[in-house]
Amino acid sequence: MRVSMDIELKDVPGQMLLALQPLSEFKANLITVLHHHQKRTPRKTVPVQLVLETKPESIGAIKAKLEESGIRVVRVGEHRFRESINVVLIGHVVHTGIQDTIDEIDKTGFAEVVDLSLSMPGINLLSSALIRIDAVGKEDLKRALDILKKVSAKKDLLMVLPIDIQA
Amino acid sequence: MKTVRCSILGFGAIGQGVAEVLLMKKEYLESIGLEILVVAVVDSRGATVNPAGVDLADCIARKRTKGTVAIEKLTGVEVIKSVDHELVIETTPTNIVTGGAGLQNMLAAFETGKDVITSNKGPLTLKYKELTEAAKAAGSKFRFEATVGGSMPIINLANEVLAGNRLKSIKGILNGTCNYILTRMLEERASYKDILAESMELGIAETDPTYDVDGIDTACKLVILANAIFGLDVTYKDVEVTGITKITPEALEMAYERGHVIKLIGEVSREKIHVAPRLVPINHPLDVRGTLNVASIDTELAGEITVTGKGAGPIETASAILSDLIAIYGNR
Numbered sequence: 001m002r003v004s005m006d007i008e009l010k011d012v013p014g015q016m017l018l019a020l021q022p023l024s025e026f027k028a029n030l031i032t033v034l035h036h037h038q039k040r041t042p043r044k045t046v047p048v049q050l051v052l053e054t055k056p057e058s059i060g061a062i063k064a065k066l067e068e069s070g071i072r073v074v075r076v077g078e079h080r081f082r083e084s085i086n087v088v089l090i091g092h093v094v095h096t097g098i099q100d101t102i103d104e105i106d107k108t109g110f111a112e113v114v115d116l117s118l119s120m121p122g123i124n125l126l127s128s129a130l131i132r133i134d135a136v137g138k139e140d141l142k143r144a145l146d147i148l149k150k151v152s153a154k155k156d157l158l159m160v161l162p163i164d165i166q167a
Numbered sequence: 168m169k170t171v172r173c174s175i176l177g178f179g180a181i182g183q184g185v186a187e188v189l190l191m192k193k194e195y196l197e198s199i200g201l202e203i204l205v206v207a208v209v210d211s212r213g214a215t216v217n218p219a220g221v222d223l224a225d226c227i228a229r230k231r232t233k234g235t236v237a238i239e240k241l242t243g244v245e246v247i248k249s250v251d252h253e254l255v256i257e258t259t260p261t262n263i264v265t266g267g268a269g270l271q272n273m274l275a276a277f278e279t280g281k282d283v284i285t286s287n288k289g290p291l292t293l294k295y296k297e298l299t300e301a302a303k304a305a306g307s308k309f310r311f312e313a314t315v316g317g318s319m320p321i322i323n324l325a326n327e328v329l330a331g332n333r334l335k336s337i338k339g340i341l342n343g344t345c346n347y348i349l350t351r352m353l354e355e356r357a358s359y360k361d362i363l364a365e366s367m368e369l370g371i372a373e374t375d376p377t378y379d380v381d382g383i384d385t386a387c388k389l390v391i392l393a394n395a396i397f398g399l400d401v402t403y404k405d406v407e408v409t410g411i412t413k414i415t416p417e418a419l420e421m422a423y424e425r426g427h428v429i430k431l432i433g434e435v436s437r438e439k440i441h442v443a444p445r446l447v448p449i450n451h452p453l454d455v456r457g458t459l460n461v462a463s464i465d466t467e468l469a470g471e472i473t474v475t476g477k478g479a480g481p482i483e484t485a486s487a488i489l490s491d492l493i494a495i496y497g498n499r
Contacts, residue, residue, distance in 0.1 A: 086422070086425050086427065086446060087446075088418050088421065088422055088429065088446065090413050090414065090415055090418050091413070117421050117424075119415075119417035119418075119420075119421065121415070121417060125415075126413060126415050127415075127417075128415045128417040128418035128421060129421075130418070130421040130422060130425060158409065158413045158414075158444070160414075160418070160422075160429055160443075160444045160445060160446055161443075161445060161446065162427070162445065162446040162447075162448075163338065163430075163432060163445045163446060163447050163448075163451070163453065166439075
């Protein structure tokens with residue numbers, strides 16, 4: 001299963017290595033590491049988010065091992081969203097209700113718009129948006145895109161999909 | 168030495184390119200046992216005919232100074248029917264509404280048992296089945312590598328070099344004008360309109376760019392690939408098409424910041440034929456810039472094979488025609 005884990009590292013050399021050792025010991029596959037070096041906690045530690053793939057029975061042991069090494073484990077949770085995609089929308093993105101477009105995806109429960117960049121160069125010019133959608137699985141992502149396709153058609157938006165997605 | 172008598176029908180940029188390449192490659196062709204004797208050159212105003220072989224350099228010079236090669240008032244079809252030869256090189260302008268002179272020329276060529284090599288998409292987009300059946304009935308060879316991707320080998324690559332592989336799909340950039348416009352919009356952060364104007368000034372876009380920018384040209388090429396490689400029986404109407412006219416510099420920039428470029432991608436498989444702007448990861452094999460064309464063939468045994476090359480240009484297109492000519496008549 002895929003698990004996200006928020007940990008805190010002391011700001012001294014060698015801490016990251018210490019954090020990764022238990023993962024290697026229990027053969028967990030590290031998917032992403034987000035090292036928030038700028039965001040110190042009040043405890044002066046550095047927050048780090050890990051996403052790893054591991055057996056459910058190893059999670060407890062990994063957590064215990066980390067804590068033994070003096071690493072604070074703030075949160076462990078099942079990573080819900082496994083699929084992610086960027087989509088560009090071009091047209092009267094704002095006038096036709098961007099919130100409503102996002103809501104259509106968010107209310108599914110299996111997909112969410114997690115990021116949005118928007119550019120509106122002028123009143124009579126086309127706006128552009130780049131949204132990132134996360135979804136539970138591949139099928140869910142496809143269903144979310146189908147919804148977005150319908151909304152885009154209704155709002156006369158051009159939808160630019162990644163090349164690896166079946167158009 | 169095998170002598171192949173041929174006509175060049177259509178003497179615009181591509182026809183002249185063919186003439187130049189035949190002059191350039193005369194010795195090479197002879198070294199592989201081929202003498203290509205051009206017995207007629209035809210443009211929209213008439214023809215130069217000489218059963219002993221016309222002077223190609225003189226034809227090019229006359230076309231450039233007088234605007235025509237016409238000495239006799241003969242059309243392509245009349246030349247096909249009245250002058251003895253084996254091969255018609257058909258390079259008249261593409262017309263995707265009626266098929267234009269090209270369609271008449273090709274049908275007449277098959278009717279009289281001649282082989283045809285062409286760069287003209289129009290007739291193939293409209294009447295692929297009719298043309299291939301006519302060629303087959305006449306026992307004529309019919310090759311058209313130059314219709315898709317200019318110099319970039321794709322039809323012959325898929326059908327001959329990759330023979331035996333079942334092909335799953337072909338995706339790529341098949342229109343250099345659109346690729347140029349999208350590349351430049353990103354580089355300059357300039358609007359579609361401004362870069363289109365620049366492309367027209369440089370002669371990269373036509374005065375009426377609709378055919379390119381609306382994705383029609385890409386769709387026509389997909390139709391040819393679908394019919395010639397995937398064995399489908401489709402026409403332009405079977406293609407879902409979206410062009411690039413709505414693309415904004417802001418969209419290109421946002422995509423770029425997330426590691427993507429936007430390209431007009433044509434995609435053909437047995438299930439779907441589709442043209443639309445797509446997000447392509449930077450440094451992906453399909454991320455080629457400027458006027459380049461590119462195609463990725465997804466094959467059953469060989470995996471993905473990608474070719475890239477110049478999609479237009481008289482000499483580049485003539486290179487594809489030359490390879491078709493050698494494929495038909497060369498003793499390899």
